[in-house]
Amino acid sequence: MVTSIDDQLDALGASTDPALGRYATMQLCRRFEETVHDQFHSEQGVPGPLHLAIGQEAVAVGACHDLRTTDVITSTHRGHHHCIAKGARTDRMMAELLGRRPGYSHGRGGSMHIAIPEIGLLGTNGIVGGGIPIATGAAYGLQVQKRDDVVICFFGEGAAAEGVLAEALNVASLWKLPIVFLCENNQYVELAAQDLHVAGEIWRRGTGYAVPGVHVDGNDVDAVTAAVGEAVERARTGGGPTIIEALTFRWFGHYAGDKAAFRTDEEVELGRAGDPIVRARKALDPVVVAEVDRVVEDEIASALRFALSSPVSGPDVLSLNHLASV
Amino acid sequence: MVTSIDDQLDALGASTDPALGRYATMQLCRRFEETVHDQFHSEQGVPGPLHLAIGQEAVAVGACHDLRTTDVITSTHRGHHHCIAKGARTDRMMAELLGRRPGYSHGRGGSMHIAIPEIGLLGTNGIVGGGIPIATGAAYGLQVQKRDDVVICFFGEGAAAEGVLAEALNVASLWKLPIVFLCENNQYVELAAQDLHVAGEIWRRGTGYAVPGVHVDGNDVDAVTAAVGEAVERARTGGGPTIIEALTFRWFGHYAGDKAAFRTDEEVELGRAGDPIVRARKALDPVVVAEVDRVVEDEIASALRFALSSPVSGPDVLSLNHLASV
Amino acid sequence: MSTEIATKSTKYWQGISQALTEEMDRDERVVLVGEDVGRAGGPYGLTRGLQDRFGADRVRDTPISEAVLMGLGVGSGAVGLRPIVEVMFFDFAMLMMDQLINQGAKYRYFTGHPLPLTVRAMCGAGGHNGAQHSQNIEAWFCGVPGLKVAMSSNARDAKGLLKSAVRDDDPTLIIETQGLLRDRFDVPVVDDLLIPLGVADVRRTGTDVTVVATGRMVPRAVEAAEGLADEISVEVVDPRTISPLDTATILESVAKTGRLVVAQEALSPCSVAAEVCSLAAEHCFAELKAPPVRVTPDFTNVPTPLPLVEARVPQADTIAAAIRTTLA
Amino acid sequence: MSTEIATKSTKYWQGISQALTEEMDRDERVVLVGEDVGRAGGPYGLTRGLQDRFGADRVRDTPISEAVLMGLGVGSGAVGLRPIVEVMFFDFAMLMMDQLINQGAKYRYFTGHPLPLTVRAMCGAGGHNGAQHSQNIEAWFCGVPGLKVAMSSNARDAKGLLKSAVRDDDPTLIIETQGLLRDRFDVPVVDDLLIPLGVADVRRTGTDVTVVATGRMVPRAVEAAEGLADEISVEVVDPRTISPLDTATILESVAKTGRLVVAQEALSPCSVAAEVCSLAAEHCFAELKAPPVRVTPDFTNVPTPLPLVEARVPQADTIAAAIRTTLA
């Protein structure tokens, strides 16, 4: 009998030691993306764009660590880590990214269109800022149903320039919606540094709407957990929305294959020095960490095997799931 | 020979005494709207919706008082006073509102579609917030041309909920655009009080974008002139954008004919007590004021005569001005 | 005892209002979000009383934030509600296109889960509200997989289509017509009036010419047909659902009559009228006895004054003249 | 000395790039605004070097704020510039509809003044970017008075139409095709290559069947026509400007051949293909010898993996098969 990764990690103490649990999830995100990045550079490639969140794991993992399955998140075009942190299966994700039939969207959607409502993931998104109105609507839906679930709305600092963020802050504040607006500032926006995009400070964008703002070191998973946890708690208990800016660093170009000519090697080196995983590892028992790493490695290897041995999606999937009824 | 209203008012001292000039323009706005409101209630009516700005004159007049013809404004669905303050002719405006051929848009557009680029008026607008991106674009255009003209972007507190305001604040701050975002808070949004619409305070909405915010008594025309003047000066000299909230009061319902059931008589009485025109009049010589009032009365009477004696627009105007060339 | 169903004279807006009340009564997951729908009772008064009856949670006034307004529908529909989003004027849908087309209409495609979202939008030049409050952009939505689009021409269908949409598990756009709001129609007095999505209505049978008309043009087409009854036998078909179209009913009629006129308030290029003419040419080529004719406004913006509005929009006369040309 | 004009093999994206450079060189009122157009040289690299050459004022990187991005075009065009707005993917136009349709396209109608605005948008499923980065929504814009819409199928037209649009005094939407970006075409070596707006291009003359094709389907239609040359004489018409359509050229061809196939990357309902079929049925009724045929993708969303994309989009074969049916 195969034991699930959760059981294996629990056996190593991940459920009793939250820091270990977070480390494990970050490592799972990292290794998932590194593996798919390798696939991208392999001969057969990846049949779609890949936006890697390597380096940003602490934001997703810290934020989602205390969420319930019934809590909701919306993600972005760069969302593998959000998906995994919210509980997506790496095998079906890998299958999706590699264009295989058992992928979450039959292998036809790829990296920007993974959406798994049954675990509260209302979708990565190809439209920058596209998840923000949906997250707001989900929070309204939870409120009407008097559920004490909450929504975390992830977005980038580039996305913060989309008008929907302001609309959402206003609505969420007026209605005291159970939502956390979480800006993952990875310091780059597509093919440029953020100075072309961001005036002022994003965590202060709630000021005019009476929405509290918080900024946090997005490479410190414990700090993220604490800051988001507090905001989630407030949201859950009727205290309304919060906007949080977590400062992190995007290790790679905008998409896999992008040479990121818009930045210097020193800049990258400096940025990568803040590696959230190295940082989290320091506080843990190296022996246990090695065990965790092995479990993660097995999981990712098996996800890749699963994907590669699954049938490539053919034209028969094209017409699936457009309408529920005609 | 007929002397223009400007010459007549100048003869009364309007060009040397700015307070008198502003009073005269406010009175012109007021009497224009009262007159068209009478037309609305007349048997023949007005062939289109009318959103009256009666009570809000000080905002438009104070803001536009020191503008040049080459400066630019964008207005709203409730924009008669903006048009007049920026120099629109009351006769052609009246003709437009009454559906007559010499109207600014051949009498086919009506109150929400008056746009007179030659005096820097890029349009009233049927789309709430629709003028905000246009104003931003105009400011960019002025900047590129190295003109020292500026833009004032008028919008209501209801419009402040449109995402475009936030997009515009960010862009204007990043690029130091010569623009003033001027929120005319008349305390009502369509058919409701503003509490359904506005979280926090609008003048603080620039905080997150490093755009300075100012609030001002929108019934005090001198205060508006001073506050906007300062912001205009900053914009003109490369200092970038400002957001200003001017608090005023909408005397009538959302549109002419609306009974405004959403508010009490006491509320209205209290609001109207702040009449900016009564207030401005107090500081002026009553004899001169009476003269000004007569000049204004003549102007409006002649505008109405002009409109009513102009031909009603027929179907031949429908196809005008769609394309410059085919 | 008669088998005829009793009817009641009902204004178009009342049909909509009844549908909202009945569906919200029936299913507490149904919510209504929009600008001024609650406290004010709606810009047309047609949601009056709903907030008192169902509470401010379920009848929710929103700020003027159209993109998020549509997101309220998508997001709340994804977590278990059956939202109705009111678009005050169809023109304002231009601020919501991303949420409706890129997000809502693709939700099932991405997730495999249903999205029971109903969107109601008021179209057309019925008021005197000008070029930004009168547009008929329904064709845009008919080219979108994952979205159903319906358009009513009378109080019965306005009511029955809306009730069906609310119960439907797909995102459905219901286009209502400003120009009909205060018109009266006979509406069957039944407990639960459902007009199925996807089914056209043959409003009048005839053998010489088929007139396919939508929205406000349907009463005018019927009037034209009646006016011509002594000379020409006109069949009038109201597609009701314009995406997916009930091509079977439409083409059967065209095959029978061999002549086609399509009348709509929308502009002609790339419209529902173009689609219907195209389908007829493709599928009834052998049967067509005359060129199909589109009856639409000239390719101009919508003016504000009512006389100009009416001069621009096809009248029963215009439709009658077009019918005659197919027999010339 | 030959009268033939020399040509140079040019990639589609280079044609666009040349047009931008030439027009910005020619007229300093021309500016380019868009996401990553400046410092980064554009998401497709086709604006590389422009910012160095013309400065950051005239080649302006914008934040990700599509509504204001389109407003930059409308507002700056109103105060004396001749702006070009880049829409990175056509799908993102859904965030700009109000500014383009309710504002820009109506500017002249409201003011009587010209608005020399050019909008460039990249359409189609040429990359592998999925259902939100591949849509062909051109039909939406063809129903809008006050707006011109063109669509190029090769480097010459991509260049010449864009140059004409920049000089045109009306808001013009130029739709470029992702799927052609890296394809090579022969482009005439002339000083100032202008392709007039409103004029269709008869790409190939023939007498048996007319194929009207747009964008990426044009090379495929030509390929299909060439493959069939021994059996069937196929005329291929590329409308180039899809609003207003050059109906004279299209209908003349259909009247001559009596047979019509329309091929496009957009979905079928209420599309340019529907418009063309409709026009043919209305105006060439007597001449048509067979039903018109539309060749379009199935009514589904665009998938991400390239093999699926290509399985969905019509190929030369598909067009050839359609041509045959008109002669069956």
Ligand SMILES: Cc1ncc(C[n+]2csc(CCOP(=O)(O)OP(=O)(O)O)c2C)c(N)n1
């Ligand atoms: C509406 C829209 N505009 C533009 C794009 C193109 N685009 C994709 S990602 C991106 C940058 C997003 O920056 P940010 O929000 O900081 O996220 P990051 O890529 O840094 O994770 C852009 C402009 C898009 N996908 N959607």
Ligand SMILES: Cc1ncc(C[n+]2csc(CCOP(=O)(O)OP(=O)(O)O)c2C)c(N)n1
């Ligand atoms: C995009 C859009 N949404 C909604 C409307 C309908 N509408 C017209 S005016 C108005 C209220 C505007 O309130 P505010 O900005 O405070 O201006 P005021 O009417 O108070 O002058 C609304 C909702 C519209 N015209 N455009």
Ligand SMILES: [Mg+2]
């Ligand atoms: Mg970023």
Ligand SMILES: [Mg+2]
């Ligand atoms: Mg207001």
